[in-house]
Amino acid sequence: NAGVTQTPxxxxxxxxxxxxxxxxxxxNHNSMYWYRQDPGMGLRLIYYSASEGTTDKGEVPNGYxxxxxxxxxxxxxxxxxxxxxxxxxxxxSGTGFEQYFGPGTRLTVT
Amino acid sequence: EDQxxxxxxxxxxxxxxxxxLNCSYTVSGLRGLFWYRQDPGKGPEFLFTLYSAGEEKEKExxxxxxxxxxxxxxxxAPKPEDSATYLCAVLLNSGGYQKVTxxxxxxxxxxx
Numbered sequence: 496n497a498g499v500t501q502t503p504x505x506x507x508x509x510x511x512x513x514x515x516x517x518x519x520x521x522x523n524h525n526s527m528y529w530y531r532q533d534p535g536m537g538l539r540l541i542y543y544s545a546s547e548g549t550t551d552k553g554e555v556p557n558g559y560x561x562x563x564x565x566x567x568x569x570x571x572x573x574x575x576x577x578x579x580x581x582x583x584x585x586x587x588s589g590t591g592f593e594q595y596f597g598p599g600t601r602l603t604v605t
Numbered sequence: 606e607d608q609x610x611x612x613x614x615x616x617x618x619x620x621x622x623x624x625x626l627n628c629s630y631t632v633s634g635l636r637g638l639f640w641y642r643q644d645p646g647k648g649p650e651f652l653f654t655l656y657s658a659g660e661e662k663e664k665e666x667x668x669x670x671x672x673x674x675x676x677x678x679x680x681x682a683p684k685p686e687d688s689a690t691y692l693c694a695v696l697l698n699s700g701g702y703q704k705v706t707x708x709x710x711x712x713x714x715x716x717x
Contacts (some may be wrong), residue, residue: 499648530704537609538649538692538707554704585648592637592696596648604687 497521499597501586507603508576510584516571516600518586526589527569528553529561532599538585544569575605607632609695611708618715621682626711628693629675638676640669641692643710649692683715 502517520527529541540553544563558580560572569588573580581604587594612627628638637656641649653662655671662669666687668679678691694707 531662533711538694540705554706563657587648589651592654593639593651595651596641599646 498576499586499588499595501584501597501600503600504598505601507605508573508580509605510577512576513574514576515531515552515573516584516602517568518570518597519568520586520588520595522588522595523566524588524590524595528565528587528589528594529559529569529571530585530586531555531580533582541552541571572578576602578604580604607695607697607704607706609693609706609708611691611693611711613707613711614659615712616714617639618680618713619684620684620715620717623632623679623681623683625680625711626678626691627675628678631674632695632697632706634698636698637696638671639696640676640678641694643690643692646706652691680713682698683713685715685717688713688715 499520516539525546526542530538532538539555539561541555542553542561547566550561562570584600586597589595608631610629614675637654639654640652642652643649653669658673660671665683670677690712692710694705697704
C-alpha cells in the first residue's frame with residue numbers, strides 16, 4: 496500500500512516550457528487535490544476533483560490545468576511555465592475531512 | 606475574508622517541557638478543523654479532525670481541542686522526534702464547494 500505517489504520528485508524548467516506532474520493513489524478515495532506550498536504562504540489549493548470525471552478550480556488555478564484520468568490518477572499540467580510557478584507541489588487524496596498527501600514535487604522555473 | 610492564523614511561528618522546547626500551539630480562525634461555514642504534521646522535505650501527515658466546539662482528540666503526546674474561534678494543539682512531555690512543522694487547516698462550505706484553507710504553520714524544535 497503506497498498511499499499517494501508523485502512523479503517527478505524534482506524538476507527544473509525554463510520559462511515557457513511545459514510539463515505534467517503525475518499523481519496516483521491506491522486508497523480508493525473519490526477526492527483528489529493539487530496544492531502548492533510557498534514559504535510564508537501556507538498550502539494553497541490549485542485544483543481538486545471530487546470524483547472521477549469532475550474537476551474544479553481552487554484558490555490559485557491560473558496557469559494550470561488538470562486531468563482526472565481515472566479514480567487513481569490526477570495530473571497537473573503547466574502549459575507555459577513562469578518563474579512565479581516555482582514552488583513545491585503536493586498531491587493529496589481523501590474524503591474531504593481527511594486528506595493524505597504525497598511526498599511532493601519541487602519545481603524550479605528559471 | 607476567511608483567515609487561519611497560527612502562533613507562534615516557531616517554538617523551541619526542552620525535552621519534557623509541555624506547551625501549546627494555537628490556531629485561530631475567522632471563517633463562516635466551518636465544517637471541520639484539521640491538524641497535520643510536516644517533516645522537512647515531506648508531505649503533511651494527517652493527525653486529527655475536529656468537527657465542533659468542545660471536541661477533543663488525543664494521539665500519544667498530542668491533544669487537540671476546539672472552541673468557536675480557535676484550536677489548540679497541546680504537546681505533553683515532548684521528545685526530539687516531535688520536532689516538525691504543525692499545520693492547521695479549516696474546511697468550509699464556500700460558494701457550493703468545499704474549501705480548505707491552511708495556516709502557515711508552527712515550526713517546533715524539541716531539544717534533548
